[in-house]
Amino acid sequence: MGTLLLEAAAEAGLLIEAMCGGKGTCGSCLMETGVPGDGTSVANREPHLVYGCREQVQTDLVVTPLETGIGERRRIVTGTSYLLRQTAELATDELHPLCRKVQLEVPPPSIELSQSDGERLVRALKQSEDVEDVGVDLETLRQLPDALRVDGGLVEATFWDEPANHRLLRLGQGEGYRLGVACDLGTSTVVLKLFDLVSGKTLGVASDYNRQVRSGAD
Structure with a gap:
């Protein structure tokens, strides 16, 4: 054989x-x-x-x-730069990513506001984004004391914005970019697009053959 x-x-x-x-x-x-x-x-x-x-x-x-x-593979490879030039920008009001970053101002504890760091952070997020229940995992709670005291309570919160499943994922001071990836997983091709989630601009496009095609269309 x-x-x-x-x-x-x-x-x-x-x-x-x-x-x-x-x-x-x-x-x-x-x-x-x-x-x-x-x-x-x-x-x-x-x-x-x-x-x-x-x-x-x-x-x-x-x-x-x-x-x-x-033939299709050849079109994909030669078309990558063309896609990058021709892809239209997304309007900012069309951007609804499930994972978002927001700037929050968390007030310090006081006699009138005798709550923990976690409670005050969640309260600030609810007021800013009009969400109900917000989950906070242990790793994020461990970041809280330092994050809230670096810049007088100003903090950037990354949270999962899914209905009925809002969760805080990370805390920071506003560093870095806000990027998102869209994936089109097709029968014969896979296309990835990298977006700036603030401006809606397409930063890059990559495409390749879906390796499963040698096993059949389905």
């Missing part, structure tokens, strides 16, 4: 579609070889044209994949 041409191509870094899942019926993995096939040639009419998902090889071989299987 040898190695399937489709698998050999994948090991060499060339992903070729096999939309039928290796049944040899869709023709998307057709390859042209310099020698006759082993019986899986296309209807025995084209001895040098074989299905990559069916042809076994046992030695080094030079093959040429047809455009049907690799």
Whole structure:
């Protein structure tokens, strides 16, 4: 037994579609070889044209994949910079990320406000963002004493803004960027876009072949 041409191509870094899942019926993995096939040639009419998902090889071989299987990959690779130039900016009122950063001013404890650091922080977040219950994990609670006293109670809170599941994730002093990633996971391609969540600008686009395509469309 040898190695399937489709698998050999994948090991060499060339992903070729096999939309039928290796049944040899869709023709998307057709390859042209310099020698006759082993019986899986296309209807025995084209001895040098074989299905990559069916042809076994046992030695080094030079093959040429047809455009049907690799054309989309070529469009993806050459289109990356085009996408980066042409993608429109998002309007700021269209940005509704589940994870957000907000600037808070947490008042110091007093006789009138005799609450813990955690209670005062959650109170400030509720007043600022109009949320109800807010969960705080142990790691965030450990950050509280120092974070609230670095700049007189001014703190940047990163929180998970999902209805009925608001949670504080991190505290800081406003350093860094506010970025988000959108992922389009398709049958044959995967596209990632990096956004500035303040301005709505697209900072970068990356795309690649979905490696599952060699196993079938589904």
